[in-house]
Amino acid sequence: MKVNVNEVKPGYIIEYRDKLWTLVKGEHVKPGKGPAYLQAELRCLTDGTKLNQRFNTSETVEQVHLELAEYQFLYEDGPQLHFMNNETYEQIALPRDLIGRQAVFLKEGATVTVSSYEERPLSVRIPExxxxxxxxxxxxxxxxxxxxxxxxxxxxxxxxxxxxxxxxxxxxxxxxxxxxxxxxxxxx
Known part of the structure; x- marks a missing residue:
């Protein structure tokens, strides 16, 4: 869904340069000379890289909505963590580094939230x-x-x-x- 840059807030996920980015920080700037712009700090959801980008306020960006699903942690198999969808009972294996250092706190049977885009898991949120x-x-x-x-x-x-x-x-x-x-x- 196309949205004007003025409507984008921290936490929004946008598609830019064929990648998915989340807006970490955004500052609207109106200089004395020239057009207003949004100075945005973006973080890539797939590889974690950061990008500082200036968007003209007349620009539009593609806002992306992620699918969220509850999964149950089943077991660990080396670098892979296995989960089961609580609704469909479908099992998936995700790389341990998708969760990061928080993976040590996963207990068998714990419920996690998996964020996906076009059926590709992007992140796993474990209980606080x-x-x-x-x-x-x-x-x-x-x-x-x-x-x-x-x-x-x-x-x-x-x-x-x-x-x-x-x-x-x-x-x-x-x-x-x-x-x-x-x-x-x-x-x-």
Missing amino acids: TAVFEVVEADPVIKGQTATASYKPAILDNGVRIMVPPHIEAGTKVVVNTTDSSYVERAKG
Whole structure:
């Protein structure tokens, strides 16, 4: 769908130079001389490259709408991650680097959102938080609980995070999957 450059906002996905780009930042500029323009910072959805592009405000661009589908994570097979569509039960294998470093937080049965364009998966969004068990944590040092210090701990998926002093091995914790940070002790 063609849209005027003035209507494009951060997060919009456009087709430009035969690639799909998401608008990271856009600044409308009206110089004293010459026509107004949009100074846009674009990121390619397929290879992650960045592009700074100036669009004249009279230009139109092709806005793209991605198909979103819920998939269930099944298993990992080397560099491939296998998922099943929750509606059609169709299985797909995606490269691990499509998710990036967040792939370590995928648990069997986790529901993810796969964004596709013309039936080609472009990105996978995993849940923002997940529950893991602490398998190893440093012991509490007397008096350490009075301060707001954190100590290192290793989760059952092998990831090392910082946790409050009261967390011990065997405790289940909620972890933020975007920055690998401790959120809270898991309830229940």
